[in-house]
Amino acid sequence: MKDTLSPCHPLKERISSSRRKTTEEWLQEVISAQRIDFRYFITLSFNKAQTSEISQYLDNEHIKKVILDFFYPNKKPENRLRIWFFVEKHVTGYLHLHILMEGVNALSWLRKNNRKITLRKSTLFDIVARDFSMDDVITEALTNHLQAYVRRLGTGKQGVDMRNIGNIQKRVSYVNKSLSSFEFNKWEHIDFQNSDF
Numbered sequence: 001m002k003d004t005l006s007p008c009h010p011l012k013e014r015i016s017s018s019r020r021k022t023t024e025e026w027l028q029e030v031i032s033a034q035r036i037d038f039r040y041f042i043t044l045s046f047n048k049a050q051t052s053e054i055s056q057y058l059d060n061e062h063i064k065k066v067i068l069d070f071f072y073p074n075k076k077p078e079n080r081l082r083i084w085f086f087v088e089k090h091v092t093g094y095l096h097l098h099i100l101m102e103g104v105n106a107l108s109w110l111r112k113n114n115r116k117i118t119l120r121k122s123t124l125f126d127i128v129a130r131d132f133s134m135d136d137v138i139t140e141a142l143t144n145h146l147q148a149y150v151r152r153l154g155t156g157k158q159g160v161d162m163r164n165i166g167n168i169q170k171r172v173s174y175v176n177k178s179l180s181s182f183e184f185n186k187w188e189h190i191d192f193q194n195s196d197f
Contacts, residue, residue, distance in 0.1 A: 020179035023187065027172050030197060036082055039103030040139070041171050043161040046152040049094035053087055053188050056095045059152070060085045060194040063097070066149045070142055071104055085191035086175035098175045100165070106134035117141035118148070135164065 031038070044063070050056040064083055068076055081102040087095050119127075119140055126132040143160040146153060153159045165171055178189040 019186075020176050023176050023179060023190075024169075024172050027176070028169065031168065031172075034082075037102055038084075038100045038165045038168060038171070039135075040099075040101045041163055041165050042097075042099040042101060044097040044099070044146070044150070045154050045158050045161075046094075046096065047154050047159075048152050049090070049096065051093050051095065053095070056087050056097070057191050057193055059150075060087075060097065060191050063099075063146070063150055064194050066146060067101070067142070069149075070145045071109065082196035084195040084197070087189050087191060088175075088178060100171060100175070103135075103138070106138050109138075118144040139163075 030036070050059065064085070067083060068080065072080060081104055083102070084100040086098040086100075088098060089095055117137075119137065123132065123137065123140055127137070139162045143162055146160050147155055176189070179187075
């Protein structure tokens with residue numbers, strides 16, 4: 001007996017492909033119209049991962065607060081950095097998180113107020129030897145801050161993976177891959193409530 005796909009299978013693939021392309025184009029338009037300059041791509045993996053999108057959105061609210069408290073420990077400015085949250089589902093059904101985040105001028109940021117940041121000894125040696133970049137300092141300090149204040153995060157290297165944004169179109173495409181695999185109903189992978197759209 002010949003194994004065939006249902007007649008609606010190709011239609012589903014076309015719809016998901018069209019939905020993904022349209023979503024990516026819309027996000028690129030928002031980035032351009034709002035002049036968003038994303039600098040970091042962050043992936044957060046959890047020891048006790050959520051399976052419910054709603055619960056993850058509630059956690060995202062806390063994660064956003066932790067990030068903003070790191071950069072702005074006192075009063076939050078109106079023109080603060082913008083953050084977008086995207087939820088992705090593992091094959092196991094557990095969720096992890098991708099974040100697109102703008103950056104700050106690191107030297108100006110360090111000069112303001114009294115900053116408490118945690119760095120490895122090797123990073124301090126690199127700073128003394130003038131063999132460092134301020135992006136590396138921000139990346140390491142924010143990673144340590146997230147692991148200290150988001151209790152469900154893994155403590156190893158896989159808990160927080162923070163890197164330079166690279167090609168923004170590829171990142172926007174990557175965070176929308178859920179639309180191609182029917183893992184979510186419509187656009188549940190985008191956390192509109194906590195993202196700065």
